[in-house]
Amino acid sequence: MSPAAGLANLDFAKALLGSLHEAGAIHAYVCPGSRSSPLALALALVGMPHSVRIDERQAGFEALGMAKCAQAPVLLIVTSGTAGANLLPAVAEAAQARVPLVVLSADRPPELRQWGAAQTMEQRQLYAPFVRYAEEAPCPDAGLDLAYARALARRALEAACAAAPGPVHLNLPFREPLLPASIAAAEFHTAPRAIATRRPPSHAVATLDAIWHTRLDARRGVLLAGPDACPPGRAQALAQLAQTLGWPLIADPASGLRAQPALASHLIHHADLFLRDADRAAALRPQIVLRCGSLPTSKALAQWLARHPEADYHLLDPGADWRDPTHRCQEVLRLQPEDLLAALPAAPRPAPADWLAAWRDTDARAGAALTQALSEDGEFGTPLLARTLWQALPPEALLYVANSMPIRDLDAYAGARDTPLRVLCNRGVNGIDGQIASALGAAAAHAGPSVLWCGDLAFLHDLGGLLAARQHARQLCIVLSHDDGGGIFEYLPVAQAIPRSVFETLFGTPHGLDLAALAAGLGCSAHRVQHAEGLRQALDVALRGGVHVIEVRLDRARNTAQHRALQATLQAALREAP
Numbered sequence: 001m002s003p004a005a006g007l008a009n010l011d012f013a014k015a016l017l018g019s020l021h022e023a024g025a026i027h028a029y030v031c032p033g034s035r036s037s038p039l040a041l042a043l044a045l046v047g048m049p050h051s052v053r054i055d056e057r058q059a060g061f062e063a064l065g066m067a068k069c070a071q072a073p074v075l076l077i078v079t080s081g082t083a084g085a086n087l088l089p090a091v092a093e094a095a096q097a098r099v100p101l102v103v104l105s106a107d108r109p110p111e112l113r114q115w116g117a118a119q120t121m122e123q124r125q126l127y128a129p130f131v132r133y134a135e136e137a138p139c140p141d142a143g144l145d146l147a148y149a150r151a152l153a154r155r156a157l158e159a160a161c162a163a164a165p166g167p168v169h170l171n172l173p174f175r176e177p178l179l180p181a182s183i184a185a186a187e188f189h190t191a192p193r194a195i196a197t198r199r200p201p202s203h204a205v206a207t208l209d210a211i212w213h214t215r216l217d218a219r220r221g222v223l224l225a226g227p228d229a230c231p232p233g234r235a236q237a238l239a240q241l242a243q244t245l246g247w248p249l250i251a252d253p254a255s256g257l258r259a260q261p262a263l264a265s266h267l268i269h270h271a272d273l274f275l276r277d278a279d280r281a282a283a284l285r286p287q288i289v290l291r292c293g294s295l296p297t298s299k300a301l302a303q304w305l306a307r308h309p310e311a312d313y314h315l316l317d318p319g320a321d322w323r324d325p326t327h328r329c330q331e332v333l334r335l336q337p338e339d340l341l342a343a344l345p346a347a348p349r350p351a352p353a354d355w356l357a358a359w360r361d362t363d364a365r366a367g368a369a370l371t372q373a374l375s376e377d378g379e380f381g382t383p384l385l386a387r388t389l390w391q392a393l394p395p396e397a398l399l400y401v402a403n404s405m406p407i408r409d410l411d412a413y414a415g416a417r418d419t420p421l422r423v424l425c426n427r428g429v430n431g432i433d434g435q436i437a438s439a440l441g442a443a444a445a446h447a448g449p450s451v452l453w454c455g456d457l458a459f460l461h462d463l464g465g466l467l468a469a470r471q472h473a474r475q476l477c478i479v480l481s482h483d484d485g486g487g488i489f490e491y492l493p494v495a496q497a498i499p500r501s502v503f504e505t506l507f508g509t510p511h512g513l514d515l516a517a518l519a520a521g522l523g524c525s526a527h528r529v530q531h532a533e534g535l536r537q538a539l540d541v542a543l544r545g546g547v548h549v550i551e552v553r554l555d556r557a558r559n560t561a562q563h564r565a566l567q568a569t570l571q572a573a574l575r576e577a578p
Contacts, residue, residue, distance in 0.1 A: 004142055006177040012140035012149050013042035016104075016172075017075075019153035021048045024161065025073045025102060027066060027444075029059040033079020035119070036106035037178050040077065045183075051444075051472065056083050058464045060090030061426075061434025064099055065441030068424055069398065073100035073160045074441075080107045081119040084126050089433050094167040095130035096294075096428025098228055098319065100160035101167040103127065109139050109173045127169050133159035136171040163334070164319025212333075212340075215312070216245060217348040220355045221288040223249045223266075224301075227427035229293030230256035235263065237338035238292065242266040244341065246350025248359035252296040252427075253401065253410045259421035268359055270366040272298040272412040277571045280362060281307070288312040292337060294323050297411050297427065302326065316340060362574070367415055369573035373566055374413070376532045381562040382406075382481050383413040385552055388532040389453060389479060390414035390421075392539050396448030398422045400439035402458045403430045404488045406481065410453070413566075422446070432458040436465025436478065443476050449543040450475060456482040456515060463522070469547045470523045477542035478519075478549045479535070483556040485510040490560040508556070519549035526551065 017028070017039065028050040030040050043050045053059035056078055067074040078084050084105040094101045108120045124136050133156060138144060152170065160168045223242050229252070230238055239262045242249045249266045251257035257267070275281045281304050289311055295302065305313070305326060313328045318336055322329070333340065374384050386409040393399060399421060401407045407425050424442055426435070435458045443450035459480050469476050481487075489495060489507035504510060516526040525548045527538040535550065542548035 005140070005175045006180040008140040008142055008144065009038040009174045009178055010042060010045075010180060010183075011146060012137075012144065013038040013172075014045055015146040015149035016153050016170075017042045017048055018046040019150040020073075020075060020102065020157065021046065023154050023157045025075050025157065026070055027051070027063075028075035028077055029053055029063045030077040031056050031059050031079070031083060033083060033106065035108065035174060035178065036077055036079040036104075038174055039104055039106060039172070041179065041183070043077070053468060055464050055468075056086035057089070057434060058437045058462075058468050060087040060101075061093075061437035061462070062441035062444075062465075062468070063101055064090045064094055064426070064434070065400065065424070065438035065443075066445045067094070067099045067101055067441070068097065068438070069422075069442035070445040073102055073157055075102045075104060077104045078106070079119070080105070080123065081121060084123055088127065089429075089431060091127045091167045091169075092130050093426050093428040093431065093434075095132075097426060098165045099167070099428070100157075100165040102156055102160055103131075103167060103169045105169065105171050107136075107171050107173040109175045123171050126171075127167065130167060131169045132162065132164075132166040133168040134171070135169075136173070139173050139175050141175075162320075164317075164321060213344055213346060213348055215288065216344075218351060219287045220285075220351050221245060221247045221290060222286045223247045224289060224291040224296060225249060225251040225255040225257050226291065226293030226296050227252045227254035227425060234337065235260045237336070237341065239263045239266070241337050241341055244347055244350065246353070246356055247290075248356055250296065250298075250301060252293075252298070253407060253414065254423050254425040254427055255293060255296075256423070258414065258423065259417040259419065261418060261420070264416075266356065267416075268363045269414070269416050270363050270370065270412070272300050272408075273370070273567065273570050274362050274366045274574060275300040275304045276567060277574050280574050284359060284362070286311045288314070290314050290316055291329075292316045294427065295325055297407055365574060366570055369570050370413065370415070370566065373569045379558060379562055380531050380552070381554060381559040382409045382487075383562065383566060384532055385479075385481060385535065386410045386413040387415055388535050389451070389539075390417060392536045393421055393451060394449070394543070395419040395421065397543070398424065398442055398446040398448060398450045400435070400442055400450065400452045401425045402435040402452065402454035403427070403432050404455055404458065404486075406453045406455060408488075433461050434465075435459075436462040436476075437468065439478075440465055440469055440474050440476055443474055449477065451477045451479060451539075451543075453479045453481070455487060456480065456484065456511070456513075457486055457509070459515060460511065460513070463518075466519065466522045466524055466547070466549075474547065475545050476547050477539065478547075479539075480515060480549055480551045481554060482515055482551050483554040483559055484512065485556060487554075487556050487559065490556060491563070516549065516551040519551075523547070524549050528553065 063074040156168045250271045315332045439452035485508040520526040527550045538550045
């Protein structure tokens with residue numbers, strides 16, 4: 001072991017991390033470890049903003065949330081062995097959701113692999129199905145040109161921030177001694193720079209065949225916006241596109257568009273509810289569908305599309321992949337909405353006026369029936385919770401919504417909103433893991449108050465996130481819908497197909513825990529609410545700062561029954577309509 005190895009390791013790490021930061025990486029999450037010590041120390045030496053987390057799973061999802069919110073790359077630094085494996089769920093989510101994460105995994109040198117060395121496993125292809133780019137660097141030594149480290153940084157960020165962003169992986173083996181014998185205290189940056197706000201450059205395409213003018217001309221179309229359709233700053237382009245075409249816009253809650261006043265004249269709020277009615281859905285048969293982003297959450301919407309195979313179905317997507325689980329898409333336009341508008345040789349004639357009017361009338365009737373049915377004097381279930389939360393949050397707030405029932409209830413029951421609201425959700429792989437950590441990462445990149453809405457199982461899945469929030473003095477309000485188990489399974493056929501005792505064991509999974517008391521035991525401010533006004537009051541307190549958990553206790557059976565009663569009421573109201 002040459003003493004020069006320690007200096008070479010540190011010089012390489014400094015060149016790599018300094019270049020990653022200069023090229024646009026805004027923050028790094030580092031988990032303690034021996035083999036990764038050159039990378040950890042390099043963060044402090046180059047002054048890159050960073051956070052330390054003891055749990056790799058926590059770090060992975062917190063980085064994911066920050067990168068998603070900031071629309072900029074975030075680094076993850078872990079040691080060798082199983083540390084990197086703990087990042088796999090966050091990396092998979094980043095791949096599907098197109099979030100720019102850069103994983104730097106330290107490793108033993110090649111001569112120790114497959115020889116039984118401690119804390120050593122095959123890492124080079126650890127994330128192979130999910131990453132946009134993967135590379136293993138050589139072990140640093142005195143002969144290694146540091147220009148390679150800087151070029152590697154630029155290449156990694158280019159791949160992470162491409163037209164379809166996503167995770168990349170750099171595997172970095174280091175020989176011992178890992179560090180120089182000493183490092184002067186004066187070399188360290190005791191106050192790292194704040195989180196940057198710069199973003200990677202746009203990768204727009206600006207070419208389109210003139211035939212698209214005739215495809216859009218005077219046709220009855222629908223514009224769909226999926227969870228990742230509209231990063232901040234793109235809403236105006238989609239609003240203009242909807243207005244130019246005269247089409248309704250169905251936007252997923254996490255699309256960035258559901259709370260955009262500029263879209264009020266074209267935005268449809270209750271499609272998930274009224275498209276469940278077969279007669280009403282058939283009357284709204286489209287000639288063409290143009291989708292931005294990934295597939296929206298609504299199952300009713302997906303089923304409606306499947307019932308109309310005669311409609312032309314196209315994707316507007318600058319990425320290189322083909323995101324069409326329906327297998328209906330006829331063509332992918334590698335464009336952003338603004339590129340489509342600019343490339344059209346002339347403005348097409350809009351759809352007939354009665355087309356948008358029919359959608360808006362149906363949406364208004366559904367909204368009125370829902371408002372009447374969701375009385376604050378009745379049962380406080382998740383439909384009213386979704387609407388109350390949606391309306392109560394201030395315009396500067398960020399709402400992170402967990403998977404399973406919360407995102408579905410928000411989609412169906414939130415309704416209209418007069419002021420903007422940032423909404424995020426991990427809709428890449430749709431897991432319930434890492435929800436608190438993801439929200440914490442997003443909160444760190446967001447200037448206003450941050451709220452997470454999750455269910456009890458997602459909450460229990462990520463209790464370490466509460467510990468991180470308390471340890472690092474983060475602001476976060478968690479609205480916890482607690483129905484003692486997996487509420488989403490109540491809506492599946494299996495709930496009626498098997499004995500109740502078997503269902504509860506395999507799917508319901510009740511835990512019987514007092515989650516408000518658990519949150520208080522972890523140092524959070526805990527609130528229990530039983531009605532809409534109580535939720536509004538608790539939010540008013542929680543959004544002033546600190547870590548708060550607002551628990552809404554629900555009866556799972558009654559909540560399920562309320563969902564079904566609301567749907568029946570809505571369908572009856574639509575059938576009465578002319």
